[in-house]
Amino acid sequence: MNYNRKDYTDDELLALYKAILKPRMIEERMLVLLRQGKISKWFSGIGQEAISVGSALALEQDEYILPLHRNLGVFTSRDIPLDRLFAQFQGKTTGFTKGRDRSFHFGTNEHHIVGMISHLGPQLAVADGIALADLLENKEKVTLVFSGDGGASEGDFHEALNVAAVWGLPVIFMIENNGYGLSTPSNEQFKFNQFIDKGPAYGIDALQVDGNNLLEVYDTVRQAAASIRKNPRPMLIEAMTFRMRGHEEASGTKYVPQELFEKWAKKDPVENFEKYLLEGLVLTQKTMESIKEELKAEIEDGLQTAFATPMPVADRQEEIDDMYKPFDQEIIQPASDAKTERRFVDAISDALRQSMERYPELVLMGQDIAEYGGVFKITEGFVEKFGKDRVRNTPLCESAILGIGLGMSVRGQKSMVEMQFADFVSAGFSQIVNNLAKSHYRWGQNADVVVRMPTGAGSAAGPFHSQSNEAWFFHTPGLKIVYPSSPYDAKGLLNAALEDPNPVMYFEHKMLYRSISQEIPDDYYTIEIGKARTVAEGTDLTIITYGMGVHWAKQLQQELTDASLYILDLRSLLPWDKEAVREAVAKTGRVLILHEDTLTGGIGGEIAAWIGENCFELLDAPVARVASLDTAVPFAPPLEQEFLPKQRLREKVETMLSY
Numbered sequence: 001m002n003y004n005r006k007d008y009t010d011d012e013l014l015a016l017y018k019a020i021l022k023p024r025m026i027e028e029r030m031l032v033l034l035r036q037g038k039i040s041k042w043f044s045g046i047g048q049e050a051i052s053v054g055s056a057l058a059l060e061q062d063e064y065i066l067p068l069h070r071n072l073g074v075f076t077s078r079d080i081p082l083d084r085l086f087a088q089f090q091g092k093t094t095g096f097t098k099g100r101d102r103s104f105h106f107g108t109n110e111h112h113i114v115g116m117i118s119h120l121g122p123q124l125a126v127a128d129g130i131a132l133a134d135l136l137e138n139k140e141k142v143t144l145v146f147s148g149d150g151g152a153s154e155g156d157f158h159e160a161l162n163v164a165a166v167w168g169l170p171v172i173f174m175i176e177n178n179g180y181g182l183s184t185p186s187n188e189q190f191k192f193n194q195f196i197d198k199g200p201a202y203g204i205d206a207l208q209v210d211g212n213n214l215l216e217v218y219d220t221v222r223q224a225a226a227s228i229r230k231n232p233r234p235m236l237i238e239a240m241t242f243r244m245r246g247h248e249e250a251s252g253t254k255y256v257p258q259e260l261f262e263k264w265a266k267k268d269p270v271e272n273f274e275k276y277l278l279e280g281l282v283l284t285q286k287t288m289e290s291i292k293e294e295l296k297a298e299i300e301d302g303l304q305t306a307f308a309t310p311m312p313v314a315d316r317q318e319e320i321d322d323m324y325k326p327f328d329q330e331i332i333q334p335a336s337d338a339k340t341e342r343r344f345v346d347a348i349s350d351a352l353r354q355s356m357e358r359y360p361e362l363v364l365m366g367q368d369i370a371e372y373g374g375v376f377k378i379t380e381g382f383v384e385k386f387g388k389d390r391v392r393n394t395p396l397c398e399s400a401i402l403g404i405g406l407g408m409s410v411r412g413q414k415s416m417v418e419m420q421f422a423d424f425v426s427a428g429f430s431q432i433v434n435n436l437a438k439s440h441y442r443w444g445q446n447a448d449v450v451v452r453m454p455t456g457a458g459s460a461a462g463p464f465h466s467q468s469n470e471a472w473f474f475h476t477p478g479l480k481i482v483y484p485s486s487p488y489d490a491k492g493l494l495n496a497a498l499e500d501p502n503p504v505m506y507f508e509h510k511m512l513y514r515s516i517s518q519e520i521p522d523d524y525y526t527i528e529i530g531k532a533r534t535v536a537e538g539t540d541l542t543i544i545t546y547g548m549g550v551h552w553a554k555q556l557q558q559e560l561t562d563a564s565l566y567i568l569d570l571r572s573l574l575p576w577d578k579e580a581v582r583e584a585v586a587k588t589g590r591v592l593i594l595h596e597d598t599l600t601g602g603i604g605g606e607i608a609a610w611i612g613e614n615c616f617e618l619l620d621a622p623v624a625r626v627a628s629l630d631t632a633v634p635f636a637p638p639l640e641q642e643f644l645p646k647q648r649l650r651e652k653v654e655t656m657l658s659y
């Protein structure tokens with residue numbers, strides 16, 4: 001192997017040697033422990049250490065790295081105490097996730113590392129988000145994120161590179177091309193010759209390195225980083241390497257031809273570097289032995305401490321509470337009595353504007369939201385007031401933008417991501433339910449992101465511009481969901497959502513945008529998240545609902561001549577107001593749950609079950625539900641009307657009243 005030491009001193013070379021030896025020695029020990037049944041799973045990075053170590057050492061200590069499952073060398077190069085690292089592998093409390101996530105699935109802001117989620121690709125956009133925060137704060141920093149050649153087939157790879165290119169984000173995309181994705185060889189994974197061919201297609205500089213040559217990786221990343229700090233832009237580095245063991249230790253290597261192992265064994269990154277230093281008299285046999293002894297002692301010491309630490313004891317309340325970053329919401333009253341008649345759409349716009357003034361670290365992202373003002377014109381005029389840095393048009397990359405939101409949270413920034421239509425959130429689903437929602441529970445990193453969701457049917461917009469999909473998120477611990485039905489609530493709840501450091505899905509029904517208005521305070525104010533509102537205090541039947549359902553119920557109340565309705569608007573769906581529901585049940589003893597979302601698996605099912613379990617003795621009739629038909633949302637108005645529950649509401653109410 002050809003090493004070019006340039007002007008690196010002997011001490012620098014020795015530091016590199018120690019750094020590459022460490023993950024190798026840890027791994028060799030781990031493989032023994034695995035065989036002894038003392039650890040449960042191991043993803044080997046043997047043969048690929050030069051990439052992790054070279055990359056990590058080439059960056060400054062406070063520059064973020066986002067490693068994957070073969071990057072032990074990143075963690076060791078950032079000097080993570082080994083007892084904590086091993087405790088993490090063993091699921092102990094002294095690790096980084098309180099025993100909640102395994103192996104390398106953790107982040108530590110102290111060490112400027114954001115670990116992976118199993119899905120691999122989502123990681124790339126998180127790096128974009130960290131880089132965007134750095135760029136906006138003129139930090140002159142680089143973020144480096146890893147991808148395998150297999151993971152690069154994911155759409156997330158394309159989105160992250162595309163956004164990074166368009167926004168000029170200071171990110172190094174380090175692709176470890178090791179020839180296999182689990183058992184799938186490159187020729188069944190992609191059709192192009194090499195990853196650097198992709199660079200120009202994205203408008204990104206791309207370089208290829210010998211991933212087994214520590215000095216080459218180190219030097220290349222150092223130079224790339226120095227250039228990017230001065231001239232922020234993304235860069236793709238393809239590190240050619242080989243996976244010397246199975247995908248993980250249990251999965252074997254039968255599918256890999258033996259001659260490949262033989263060929264690559266000769267290129268072993270640790271042995272070759274060691275030989276180079278010995279031959280160049282940078283390293284003596286004696287120093288080498290004492291370095292190995294020292295590392296061995298450090299590893300054994302770390303293992304002993306980790307093994308001596310007990311397994312976590314489950315504390316139910318702590319488990320539940322840790323899904324969210326603690327936040328004591330302080331309800332803010334408007335500073336004056338000044339009020340103006342505002343439509344629902346204007347109330348949302350007001351909240352965004354006032355929150356942008358209140359939080360200089362808040363950034364808005366969405367398709368066509370800048371000069372164009374968004375398809376519903378909610379951010380019209382925002383660019384003039386807040387500038388394009390903070391009001392960002394995005395490419396059609398829902399997944400990347402949501403991941404960027406998490407990355408910005410890592411750097412202490414707030415973001416609002418506008419889905420052009422709630423339906424399109426499916427393109428970014430994984431980021432929300434796997435990354436944003438679980439991050440705090442896993443390693444204490446909150447996702448300070450509000451996702452605005454223009455939702456609902458009623459305008460003959462067909463199956464893909466009309467869906468109610470709040471239930472997709474209702475089932476995901478770690479998220480909050482609010483769903484206002486009035487301009488007053490729309491403003492107060494959006495402000496509250498933007499204040500909350502947790503990920504909040506904010507649903508806004510499109511049919512309410514311009515059809516309702518109300519006098520609302522001119523000043524900034526917030527409404528408590530998780531608090532329902534009593535809309536009507538009737539005595540014969542309780543309707544529990546939210547969003548458009550509130551308006552359908554109110555209309556029916558006016559039409560009914562011989563019965564009165566108690567109407568409860570939930571306003572927040574996660575958490576939802578159980579006390580208010582209990583009270584509402586007690587008022588009439590008859591409960592109908594109404595929502596625009598389809599019936600099966602809808603939120604009504606959960607609320608009905610809770611009432612059945614907790615309020616049985618308050619009931620005079622079975623809890624009923626009325627919701628949309630279990631179909632896609634149809635286009636033609638007569639079909640859409642039949643789909644929506646409004647059609648069936650009156651009949652249902654009358655049946656219940658005569659029960």
Ligand SMILES: Cc1ncc(C[n+]2csc(CCOP(=O)(O)OP(=O)(O)O)c2C)c(N)n1
Nearest residue numbers: 070118119120148149150151178180181182
């Ligand atoms: C979205 C998703 N699909 C499938 C998997 C299962 N899986 C985990 S790692 C892996 C192979 C990844 O290959 P590559 O990105 O080349 O990285 P390598 O393991 O070779 O380092 C697969 C298929 C996964 N974790 N996530």
